[in-house]
Amino acid sequence: MGMPKHPVFYHIFAPVRQFSVILSLIVLVCIGMAFNKAPKIHAADLGKMLFFDPILSRDSSISCGSCHRPEFAFADTVPFSKGVHGHLGKRNAPSVMNMSDRSSFFWDGRAATLAEQALFPIADTNEMNLPVITAVKRLNQSKKYRNLFYSIFKQLPNKHNLGLALAAFEKTLETSNTPNDRWIADLPNGMTEQQVRGRDIFRVKGKCFECHFSPDFTGDEFRSIGLFNGKQWNDSGRYMITHNVADISKFKVLGLRNVAMTAPYMHDGSFKTLREVIDYYNDPQAFIGDGLNRDSVLSKPLGLTEQEKQDLEAFLHALTDDRFAGSIR
DSSP: OOOOOSHHHHHHHHHHHHHHHHHHHHHHHHHHHHHHHSOOOOHHHHHHHHHTOGGGSTTSOOOHHHHSBGGGTTBOSSSSOBOGGGOBOSSOOOOOSSOTTOSSBSTTOOBSSHHHHHHHHHHOTTTTOOOHHHHHHHHHHOHHHHHHHHHHHSSOOOHHHHHHHHHHHHTTOOOOOSHHHHHHTTOSSOOOHHHHHHHHHHHTTTOGGGTSOTTTTOOSOEEOOSOOOSSSSOOOBTHHHHOOGGGTTBEEOOOOTTGGGSOSBSTTOOBOSHHHHHHHHHOHHHHOTTOOSOOGGGSSOOOOOHHHHHHHHHHHHTTOOTTTTTOOO
């Protein structure tokens, strides 16, 4: 019913109309306040959701977190992780922690950015086996993800912002509170005397620092430790990307933060424990007599004593940030 045109009726109904307008304004203000108080979703939050969501695998059976498990510093516990339909990956799944400052990704360095890296496992036929274009289509079919992507990126899901979201989450997985960090900063609960001795071995006699330098204990280089002979050891590593014969058997030098949590070790998961790794570096020739293209740093046995091996392993345990690792979910 419209407002009466007669002046008398207008004056009677005017207060009612004014009250209605005021009430509407109050409702709008309350809605706005409620919206502003709602927690703001950031790219890293979205990336975390995607990281643990099996929607990105062909049969929706696995997620990124299936092979990069928080309780093991976002690595896996087997030499080769299982993808969809039980297919095995071709290399050991490394930790995705402390990736913010890296200059290349994967054992062979095939990805130049973290966002680029995040998309490879989705499409890999031995891993999640889902074309990225199909993954994006699935996300666009989800009202939840459409709204989240638009809220954060002002775009609907696409290949670019999918990679950015996953990378944003992975960039939050940084650790800097280990016994070694506390020892350097002269803070309580630093390293034991044995771990300090191991640190000295790491830097000098063990020659570990030749490759594992920088705050994250990696120089982002590609080096060969001799795990290649063209026969039973036949992964040529970086060579598969560059086709430079000098790169045969070279692999990315991984960072060592939380290394005690990420067994098994090497690109093929061939060493089950840190002690096996130390024994290998102490005398590679004793393990693989016909190893090809082995780095000159490992041209001679290190000659570590039993005590020195134990001290070195103790130091590697001092690189674990137990405050952070395994507490993401």
